[in-house]
Amino acid sequence: xxxxxxLGRFFxxxxxxxxxxxxxxxxxxxxxxxxxxxVQEMITRLGRNTFLVLALLLPIYAGMGLNFxxxxxxxxxxxxxxxxxxxxxxxxxxxxxxxxxxxxxxxLMGYVCGSVLNKAKGREMVTGYILAFFINGVYxxxxxYMMGSVFPIRNPAIVLSRGYGIRNTLNLENVRQSLDNLLxxxxxxxxxxxxxxxxxxxxxxxxxxxxxxxxxxxxRAVGHDMAxxxxxxxxxxxxxxxxxxxSTVLASFGQIIFLQNMGNMATYNAHDQTSFFAVAAxxxxxxxxxxxxxxxxxxxxxxxxxxxxxxxxxxxxLFGDAMIGExxxxxxxxxxxxxxxxxxxxxxxxxxxxxxxxxxxxATGNGNGAGNGALAGxxxxx
Amino acid sequence: xxxxxxxxxxxxxLVVRSALVLxxxxxxxxxxxxxxxHSLIIDNRDLEDGSLSAAxxxxxxxIDGKEAxxxxxxxRLMEKVLGQRHVIAVEDLMGGNRIERRVTLPLNAxxxxxxxxKLIAGVEPYFEPFTPLNVAxxxxxxxxxxxxxxxxxxxxxxxxxxxxxxxxxx
Numbered sequence: 001x002x003x004x005x006x007l008g009r010f011f012x013x014x015x016x017x018x019x020x021x022x023x024x025x026x027x028x029x030x031x032x033x034x035x036x037x038x039v040q041e042m043i044t045r046l047g048r049n050t051f052l053v054l055a056l057l058l059p060i061y062a063g064m065g066l067n068f069x070x071x072x073x074x075x076x077x078x079x080x081x082x083x084x085x086x087x088x089x090x091x092x093x094x095x096x097x098x099x100x101x102x103x104x105x106x107x108l109m110g111y112v113c114g115s116v117l118n119k120a121k122g123r124e125m126v127t128g129y130i131l132a133f134f135i136n137g138v139y140x141x142x143x144x145y146m147m148g149s150v151f152p153i154r155n156p157a158i159v160l161s162r163g164y165g166i167r168n169t170l171n172l173e174n175v176r177q178s179l180d181n182l183l184x185x186x187x188x189x190x191x192x193x194x195x196x197x198x199x200x201x202x203x204x205x206x207x208x209x210x211x212x213x214x215x216x217x218x219x220r221a222v223g224h225d226m227a228x229x230x231x232x233x234x235x236x237x238x239x240x241x242x243x244x245x246x247s248t249v250l251a252s253f254g255q256i257i258f259l260q261n262m263g264n265m266a267t268y269n270a271h272d273q274t275s276f277f278a279v280a281a282x283x284x285x286x287x288x289x290x291x292x293x294x295x296x297x298x299x300x301x302x303x304x305x306x307x308x309x310x311x312x313x314x315x316x317x318l319f320g321d322a323m324i325g326e327x328x329x330x331x332x333x334x335x336x337x338x339x340x341x342x343x344x345x346x347x348x349x350x351x352x353x354x355x356x357x358x359x360x361x362x363a364t365g366n367g368n369g370a371g372n373g374a375l376a377g378x379x380x381x382x
Numbered sequence: 383x384x385x386x387x388x389x390x391x392x393x394x395x396l397v398v399r400s401a402l403v404l405x406x407x408x409x410x411x412x413x414x415x416x417x418x419x420h421s422l423i424i425d426n427r428d429l430e431d432g433s434l435s436a437a438x439x440x441x442x443x444x445i446d447g448k449e450a451x452x453x454x455x456x457x458r459l460m461e462k463v464l465g466q467r468h469v470i471a472v473e474d475l476m477g478g479n480r481i482e483r484r485v486t487l488p489l490n491a492x493x494x495x496x497x498x499x500k501l502i503a504g505v506e507p508y509f510e511p512f513t514p515l516n517v518a519x520x521x522x523x524x525x526x527x528x529x530x531x532x533x534x535x536x537x538x539x540x541x542x543x544x545x546x547x548x549x550x551x552x
Contacts, residue, residue, distance in 0.1 A: 084417075088492050091464045093417025100410045155492075174419055 012347070016340050017286045017299070023332065024307045031313035038309060040190050045305040046298070047180060047196035048261040052254030053278045053297045054203050055247050059124075060292040061211065062243035063223030066279045069113040069128035069244065073251025074271035075139045076106035080252070081175070081259060082143070082166055082267070086155045090174030092182055095256055098175070102252040109135065110248030114241030121226070125289070132275065140268060166267050176263040196257065203250070204294050219243055223290070251278075280304055280333040283340040290344070307332060416465050420487050423512055424451065424459045426498040438502055440475035447471075453498065463487075472502055483508065 011018060028038070052070075059067040080102030084094045113131055120127040147153050148164030158167055180193035210216045218239045221229040230236050255274060259265050282292055285300025308329050315325025387395075424443050443459075444450035446468050451459050452475070466487050473480045483501055485508060487494060495512040 087414065088419040089414060089417040090419040090462075091417050093413040093464070094419075097410065097413040097417055100406065100413060103406075 012343075014286055015343060016283060016336060017303070019339075020284050020303050020307070020332075020336065024303055024310065027307065027310045027314040030317050031310040032317055033310060033313055036189065038306060041309045042302055042305060043190055043192055044180075044261070045309075046301055047193045047200070048258050049254075049277070049281065049301050049305070050200045050297060051203060051257045052251060052274060053281045053301055054200070054207065054294070055250035055254050056278055056282050057207055057247075057292055057294070057297070058210070058219065058243045058250075059247050060287070060290065061216070061223050062219040062240050063226065063290065064117060064240060064243060065125040065289045066275075066282070067128055067244065067247045067251075068125055068275045068279065069110075069117070069131055070247060070251035070278060071132035071271050071275045072109035072113055072135050073102075073106045073248035074255035074274040075135065076102040076109055076248070077252035077255035078102075078259070078265060078267070078270060079105055079139075079143070081172065081256060081265060082147070082158070082170065084175065085158055085170055085172065086153050088155065088174065091178045094175040095179055095260055098256050099253050102256065103249055106248045106252035107245055110245030111241060113248060114244035117244060118237045118240055129275070136271070139271075143267060168267055170265045170267055172259060172263055172265055175260045177261060179257060179260055196261075199257070207294060215239070215242065254278075276333065276337075277304075280336050284336050288340065288344050304333070415489065418465065418487075418489055420463050420491070421493045422461045422463055422487075422509075423493065423495045424453060424457075424461060424498060425495050426453045426455055426457045428455075429497065429499060438474070438498065441498065442471075442473040442475060443498065444471045444473075445469070470496070470501060470508075472498060485509065 052074075055070055055073065056067055059065065077098065080098030080100070083101050084090075084098040087097075089097045112135075113128065116131055117124045117127055142151075144165045146164075147166050148159045153159050153164075153166070158170055159165065160167055179196050179199070182195035183193070183198075185192045185194045211220070218229070218234045219242075221232065221234050222236050222239050226236050229239075251274070255271065258274075259270065281300040281304045282296055283300065284304045285296035285298070287293070287296040287300070311329045311332075312322045312325035315328060316322040318324075422445065426438070426441070439455055441453050442450035443453050445461055445463055450471075450473070451461065453459055466489065468485050468487065469482055470485055471480060471482045481502055483504075485496075487509070488511075491511040493512045493514065494509040496509045500506075501508045
């Protein structure tokens, strides 16, 4: 009985990962792709996306849920890259330049986002999502109308023929894969971008170290219970703003790493799906709105991207149309986010019910803890 | 209520923050200098003023030890380089005579014409800014990138719209 219960609990807690893993594994044979190809793709995509997904961790620690506002950071990174191309700065220095230009912009954006989210406690995710749409409008206004007219652009190759505004697609030839190729190692037939891996490892070390600092502990306290943290003297609003600022800055760096790997930039669209893909990846890795860690990120990026690689080919081979695979991966991405949110709400409700039952029966301990945890979640009472 | 901060701490904070700003500005300047890209047009033509002897025949030109380019009289080859300082080596294909020159490229010019005759003769400056007659911008790309959720009829931002005003006459 107890074994059955624990198996059920394991399945409930890891439902998203298990379902996703099953779908992905099932799609590999019909895709006809070799394991060698899939592994090489995963190595490349891990380097491309992991930094962006890691940017989501700190806001989760601070109890702010999944930071859909990371799009703001992505836009800041893109502005940095536009300026790097404008001044014809290339290689790794070009990436550093883009990151340095993007940093103050993303700090400002993070501050704005954090301040707005503090006014919408308990609804951070939807607020961040909508805020990203709003800032996207501002970004488009700046890039489409102000660059070349208000802000001088000296590189005619990136300006629209009307004399102002940046072109729809930018060629990042100067910085293309400069970080990846800085230290490319060939191991057993696979190309491993060591420099990119080291940057990601450095961020992982930073996250682990940061959790142990006073600020990191404050963030976790705020994430557990804002009222208790406030009573304990933790500046809740300030801590939440710092979490979002760090996340936004990291998203800015992450977008630069992502785009240097891709080699070109859709000026007005590249950031659109950034938060969506990052959130889908971390959720696929087994994270929830309130709990996430570095393994969730790594597992999530691998699982999501295996699916992205195999489904178009599987769709092509099974149904004669690669678009079915494309639809499938869109559907899976959104489906995972929806499923995770539903499971989270369901679990929170179940915990609250257990806590109430415990109180009726006079029991304390676990029940109370669960209840508090549930109430502290998004959608819970504040 | 805000508590008063010790003036010493305030001063220290100011120093630390100022130092951070300086480091930030310094790093930006450094990355700009190290990463500044130049298109170097290696020009092996006779000088117009006739001040030097004719363009040398059959040379190998290598920049920063990279793969050498073969260059003959009248040739112009383009090489992209990053950063300001470079070592340019010219080696005679026939005699094996090798000349190495260190050059510092200006930050304000993207395209430079590097004269091989001047480089061999040691007449500075070896290069001069080069402005192409017509820079035809790449054709505008349609579409709005993948994974966008715009309606099929929507005009992608950045794409030329039919009602866009014509470019002003030069």
